[in-house]
Amino acid sequence: MAAFPGDEYERRLERTRARMAESGLDVLLVTDPANMNYLTGYDAWSFYVPQAVVLPLGNEPPHWVGRAMDAESARLTTVLPHDRIHGYADDYVEHPVKHPMQYVAELLADLGYGRGRIGYEGDAYSFTARNLQVLARELPEARLQDAYLLVNWVRTVKSPREIEVMRQAARIVERVMRVAIETVEVGRRECDAAAVISEAQIRGTEEFGGQVPANPPAILSGDNAGTPHAAWSDRPFLPDTATCLELSGCRHRYHCAMSRTVWLGMPPDHVRRLADATAEGMEAALSVVEPGALCQDVERAWRETIGRRGFSKPSRIGYSIGLNYPPNWADHTASLREGDTTVMEPNMTFHLMLGMWMEGWGFELSDTFRVTESGYELLADVPRQLFVKG
């Protein structure tokens, strides 16, 4: 029932172990739910309580540890032998004294790592300050080492099977974006548009059912069109306003993201000018993508191009994207921005996100691309234009 066959996970474990060896780790404590899924297949909405994959450096299967009621999900969704699945009793959950990391520490000690070099994901959402404090207290002789992003960097280069799943997500987002552009209309409530868009995201296609993306639909309209992460409201769409749509298809927790902008009415010249400059900047950015290019090269091509048109953007223009859970679909590794010297490799995948948030209005254009042997491939295909409606 895992999303991929066993040999896919074997290769992921091998590549992760190679980085563990470089970092001098005996064992890695993986708490990021996307990384747990990546290494074992584990997929459940249980990451609001502490849980982990324990990956020994040696050539043996990892362990899953989590709440007892989720152990059955581990049996159903992972490729792990059942004796590697460890559930803790329910009174560890949100208890004033007991903490699940005590159970994890005991497991690590039982496995012989009480004096080992243990990697942890120090800046992952799922690894709280107290998690580290409890581990340090319970394993006073262990050497705890921050290995944040170790697995994320492994994940940054996708396998052919992962690319295939992202292409399935691309088929979904193509459908979603068409539905979204259709549904944004003067007088309709923003929440009704969000409802229809979410329906399309989760239904997916006849061949590929969808999942709930790590970010909800961003529907930035009217006053909110300059606020990239605003929530939708009960308000209706208004004439003569922009609506920025940042959406994703999601398949087996893999994302293909896309942004397009709808203008209700006749767009004024300054909106058309920004739309044209952004599209031109996107072409310029994409034209430098190839193996060996640096992430900062892509941003520079964009910046110089829109600069000639009199525009600028103070934030990064994209990031590595793939497998993730809420609150965010990014891999948290490479960014398309000044100073990022990550070297592009085939099968890296990026969300090139050109969000132009102006004072009181905005324009967005974004696509997800794969680095190929010689350039780039856009995963999904929707016209890159300002959509003008009635």
Place this chain on the structure above:
Amino acid sequence: MAAFPGDEYERRLERTRARMAESGLDVLLVTDPANMNYLTGYDAWSFYVPQAVVLPLGNEPPHWVGRAMDAESARLTTVLPHDRIHGYADDYVEHPVKHPMQYVAELLADLGYGRGRIGYEGDAYSFTARNLQVLARELPEARLQDAYLLVNWVRTVKSPREIEVMRQAARIVERVMRVAIETVEVGRRECDAAAVISEAQIRGTEEFGGQVPANPPAILSGDNAGTPHAAWSDRPFLPDTATCLELSGCRHRYHCAMSRTVWLGMPPDHVRRLADATAEGMEAALSVVEPGALCQDVERAWRETIGRRGFSKPSRIGYSIGLNYPPNWADHTASLREGDTTVMEPNMTFHLMLGMWMEGWGFELSDTFRVTESGYELLADVPRQLFVKG
């Protein structure tokens, strides 16, 4: 544009400051997005990067600090004076060297807390191990003190206005559950049911538009009916199986949760017996709810009742519920379980969640209730029965 009028936030700040004074704190660093929203109104999907509300003990407005691109959301959604909104530059985000907590630490020092007693939310998802390490490094003379759940406990007793919003969420979940029971059908894909359910959640009612709940629809069917947090799949619903539906209405990020179970076909006797025992256990649990009762009393009444029918449940039967963001709608304070001696007060709200996950099948029944002056009030009204279809 905040969800509540200003005096509502004033009262919340007062109650929070009273607890800060008891804990000897000069200032509280609030990073849990639900707590940030609770204290200021701030509402945006920006909590995948570090952000905080800084609440001084003295009678002055709090500060919002976050990514520069989200400062406009802070201006639009909070009751804060604009000079209290601080945005950090984009290159702090996911940077190999710079960390947003350096900016937060600088702000705390500028505000005069370099040697102060600073509370932090040590076990909140949003407060990583590295967040604390950076704060401790940058503020070597400050006294950093774990104040996890301080605001959550304030939130546990709802105001009349919060109850009103939870009643709006209740109107939504009544509609959602009817749609869900209708859509579960032999041969329909699980993802198609999830799509229709999500649509209903987000559309809300004509009066009250919906939001995306902190937990996605749980649709546990067939093999998954014994796995509480499993994802839906592309598989069709099968005859002679249970489907457990754990859903919520969500309004202004407040939740009213509910679970019901559908049986496709003629339910066997052991299913009916469990359904009857669970309903009887729920009545018994609710009958002891009143101000002054302890949370553990509710669980004991349940346990004794279902025990007489030969059933048991190894996990807690509920928790305080209200305002939250993904990954979870619980307040993370009081639990309905053995050993929890929280004293019930009027306007506490609980999700009484009777999930009976058996080997390869399951049954769920749950409702959200409010503690009243003399007993309890169920917020939403859907018949508490096993729904038998086709």
